[in-house]
Amino acid sequence: xxxxxxxxxxxxxxxxxxxxxxxxxxxxxxxxxxxxxxxxxxxxxxxxxxxxxxxxxxxxxxxxxxxxxxxxxxxxxxxxxxxxxxxxxxxxxxxxxxxxxxxxxxxxxxxxxxxxxxxxxxxxxxxxxxxxxxxxxxxxxxxxxxxxxxxxxxxxxxxxxxxxxxxxxxxxxxxxxxxxxxxxxxxxxxxxxxxxxxxxxxxxxxxxxxxxxxxxxxxxxxxxxxxxxxxxxxxxxxxxxxxxxxxxxxxxxxxxxxxxxxxxxxxxxxxxxxxxxxxxxxxxxxxxxxxxxxxxxxxxxxxxxxxxxxxxxxxxxxxxxxxxxxxxxxxxxxxxxxxxxxxxxxxxxxxxxxxxxxxxxxxxxxxxxxxxxxxxxxxxxxxxxxxxxxxxxxxx
Numbered sequence: 001x002x003x004x005x006x007x008x009x010x011x012x013x014x015x016x017x018x019x020x021x022x023x024x025x026x027x028x029x030x031x032x033x034x035x036x037x038x039x040x041x042x043x044x045x046x047x048x049x050x051x052x053x054x055x056x057x058x059x060x061x062x063x064x065x066x067x068x069x070x071x072x073x074x075x076x077x078x079x080x081x082x083x084x085x086x087x088x089x090x091x092x093x094x095x096x097x098x099x100x101x102x103x104x105x106x107x108x109x110x111x112x113x114x115x116x117x118x119x120x121x122x123x124x125x126x127x128x129x130x131x132x133x134x135x136x137x138x139x140x141x142x143x144x145x146x147x148x149x150x151x152x153x154x155x156x157x158x159x160x161x162x163x164x165x166x167x168x169x170x171x172x173x174x175x176x177x178x179x180x181x182x183x184x185x186x187x188x189x190x191x192x193x194x195x196x197x198x199x200x201x202x203x204x205x206x207x208x209x210x211x212x213x214x215x216x217x218x219x220x221x222x223x224x225x226x227x228x229x230x231x232x233x234x235x236x237x238x239x240x241x242x243x244x245x246x247x248x249x250x251x252x253x254x255x256x257x258x259x260x261x262x263x264x265x266x267x268x269x270x271x272x273x274x275x276x277x278x279x280x281x282x283x284x285x286x287x288x289x290x291x292x293x294x295x296x297x298x299x300x301x302x303x304x305x306x307x308x309x310x311x312x313x314x315x316x317x318x319x320x321x322x323x324x325x326x327x328x329x330x331x332x333x334x335x336x337x338x339x340x341x342x343x344x345x346x347x348x349x350x351x352x353x354x355x356x357x358x359x360x361x362x363x364x365x366x367x368x369x370x371x372x373x374x375x376x377x378x379x380x381x382x383x384x385x386x387x388x389x390x391x392x393x394x395x396x
Contacts, residue, residue: 016080064114086125137334145285148323162267177275221286298339352387
């Protein structure tokens with residue numbers, strides 16, 4: 001019983017589709033080991049350089065009178081053995097293997113006419129794989145953002161020196177500026193209310209005030225670095241967003257920079273400009289750790305960040321301006337590069353209400369993508385994907 005099961009499980013041998021019968025097969029392999037023996041040392045060192053290529057020695061036959069035509073089978077095997085490059089060997093018990101022919105021998109004789117004996121030595125083909133390197137473009141964004149933060153801090157400390165009787169006005173200006181900043185991001189101010197109160201309490205100490213301000217917006221956007229630790233401020237701990245939360249309300253950013261506002265003191269102006277610069281820089285930094293699902297999301301955030309950086313540059317000093325220019329370059333490089341490898345969003349319209357599985361097969365020829373269609377279009381029931389309306393789907 002055991003022997004019968006063994007023979008029943010054997011595969012029919014072939015190479016490049018040319019079939020032949022098999023008598024026995026030998027396989028060899030091992031490790032590529034270099035033995036190092038040193039003078040005046042009894043213990044050698046064996047250096048393992050990786051697995052050796054597997055070899056298969058096959059002894060096979062083509063026999064006249066079988067179910068195949070002898071002459072055709074002989075010609076097919078010879079053609080397969082002498083073809084260029086690797087081919088697929090179907091090994092009786094090793095299965096399918098990509099191999100190259102090292103050498104072969106054929107034997108025919110008048111004494112045993114109608115019998116072709118094959119001795120073939122195959123070697124594992126493997127694949128040509130060169131080392132590849134790619135730039136960490138997201139790290140470039142994080143590095144550029146860190147440099148801008150330091151330049152912003154230096155500029156802020158040299159310009160911000162409110163008098164004691166101006167503290168209340170500066171606190172009011174900060175509250176208004178934070179409200180406009182949240183409007184720019186498209187988020188409710190309640191998310192930073194508690195943290196903002198903490199920042200306002202530090203107005204009299206400029207260095208701590210600036211650090212707390214960057215932590216406030218950096219923590220909001222999920223920027224995990226030593227300058228923007230969300231846990232360092234109350235009321236700002238949030239999960240990292242699935243994509244950068246940038247509504248890019250340019251009108252709110254213009255008003256934040258003083259458009260139409262009455263600014264009584266230099267300290268108020270510095271606070272408004274600094275909040276505008278900080279929120280745009282932190283929004284740019286947040287793109288570095290965002291995992292985008294589509295090229296459209298990445299490119300939309302890229303354009304939003306570039307517009308924001310262009311808006312705040314006129315209010316920046318030379319050192320900050322140079323940092324913002326480098327940050328813009330890093331964001332454009334990063335999101336353009338990452339976006340190029342992501343699917344695009346396209347619109348399709350189903351003719352009628354359709355189950356998600358059917359819709360996925362009709363759109364993508366892959367029913368497994370049904371959940372993607374349901375979640376992306378917020379379909380209430382997977383059995384009823386609406387027809388006659390545009391649906392958002394991803395390209396292949």
